[in-house]
Amino acid sequence: MITFDKVSRRYGDRVAVDHVELEVPDGEICVLLGESGSGKSTLLRMVNRLVEPSSGLVLVQGQDARSVHPQQLRLKIGYVIQSVGLFPHWRVEDNVATVPRLLKWPPRKISERTDALLDLVGLPPKLFRTRFPHELSGGQAQRVGLARALAADPPLLLMDEPFSALDPATRRGLQTSLRQIHQETGKTILFVTHDVEEAIVLADKLAVLDDGKLVAQGRSRDLLRPDAPYPVRQLFGQEAIAFHRLATIPAQMLAEPGDYGMAPVLEPNASLKQALMMMLAQGAPAVKVAETASTPGGTVQWSSLLERL
Numbered sequence: 001m002i003t004f005d006k007v008s009r010r011y012g013d014r015v016a017v018d019h020v021e022l023e024v025p026d027g028e029i030c031v032l033l034g035e036s037g038s039g040k041s042t043l044l045r046m047v048n049r050l051v052e053p054s055s056g057l058v059l060v061q062g063q064d065a066r067s068v069h070p071q072q073l074r075l076k077i078g079y080v081i082q083s084v085g086l087f088p089h090w091r092v093e094d095n096v097a098t099v100p101r102l103l104k105w106p107p108r109k110i111s112e113r114t115d116a117l118l119d120l121v122g123l124p125p126k127l128f129r130t131r132f133p134h135e136l137s138g139g140q141a142q143r144v145g146l147a148r149a150l151a152a153d154p155p156l157l158l159m160d161e162p163f164s165a166l167d168p169a170t171r172r173g174l175q176t177s178l179r180q181i182h183q184e185t186g187k188t189i190l191f192v193t194h195d196v197e198e199a200i201v202l203a204d205k206l207a208v209l210d211d212g213k214l215v216a217q218g219r220s221r222d223l224l225r226p227d228a229p230y231p232v233r234q235l236f237g238q239e240a241i242a243f244h245r246l247a248t249i250p251a252q253m254l255a256e257p258g259d260y261g262m263a264p265v266l267e268p269n270a271s272l273k274q275a276l277m278m279m280l281a282q283g284a285p286a287v288k289v290a291e292t293a294s295t296p297g298g299t300v301q302w303s304s305l306l307e308r309l
């Protein structure tokens with residue numbers, strides 16, 4: 001758990017972070033969302049003491065961050081940034097092993113851990129272990145950055161716009177991978193983005209910053225309402241807020257028993273936004289949600305979807 005207790009950061013007259021009170025619960029992905037300059041990175045960097053608060057407290061797993069030496073603190077906290085920051089003359093395996101080596105793990109344990117992590121982030125070790133960073137695509141490099149951050153199994157991960165420099169398809173792939181990795185590892189993740197769709201896809205908890213102030217926090221589906229605070233409506237777009245809300249609701253929730261013949265079929269974990277997009281793309285009044293061993297599937301109709309908007 002990370003707790004921000006009335007945390008502020010001032011630079012001269014400028015208030016970058018203004019009395020923020022926020023908890024990042026254990027095992028959740030908390031997304032800090034806000035326009036450029038709203039204070040997201042400043043707040044995130046206070047967790048690993050790259051920035052110190054001007055006032056207030058940052059508690060990392062119940063402990064005042066200031067009471068722990070920054071180097072000790074950073075060993076417990078994985079950090080992933082947009083520019084990745086891999087060491088260019090080190091092979092992938094050496095980059096991933098950075099922190100375990102600092103911790104003087106035995107070589108065999110480091111080697112096994114490197115293989116396991118490369119598998120986890122979707123880079124087969126046989127193909128990627130010995131490559132250099134310049135032999136990787138941007139998405140692959142970011143996957144190595146994620147493996148490196150996870151190497152010593154830290155309970156917390158800080159991710160500062162990690163996918164912002166990637167093309168949309170690669171970015172979606174990494175978002176899906178991150179959710180899967182999160183499910184498998186149960187890490188507590190604080191993730192910064194200014195991309196509203198990325199925030200909705202990833203957030204268990206969404207925290208919206210505006211001009212250094214925390215203006216809303218909660219589950220996306222609870223925040224995305226017509227009566228949301230003005231900065232939230234402005235960020236998501238007044239007209240688009242209902243559309244974004246559909247992305248937070250599983251299509252499965254509106255699926256009714258019955259088969260409407262030739263209706264197109266959605267994946268079992270698709271959202272209502274995907275259902276709507278498929279209806280629009282195919283001119284279909286209904287879509288089927290595929291069944292799984294644990295969910296019955298069924299049909300979502302245009303009329304019931306409109307009622308949810």
Ligand SMILES: Nc1ncnc2c1ncn2[C@@H]1O[C@H](COP(=O)(O)OP(=O)(O)OP(=O)(O)O)[C@@H](O)[C@H]1O
Nearest residue numbers: 011015016034035036037038039040041042043194
């Ligand atoms: N070292 C610094 N010195 C002076 N002002 C700073 C410093 N770091 C940040 N700021 C200011 O604090 C405010 C918040 O910056 P911050 O980088 O946290 O915003 P952000 O929401 O992460 O923006 P972006 O999405 O563009 O990275 C900005 O007005 C910025 O100019």
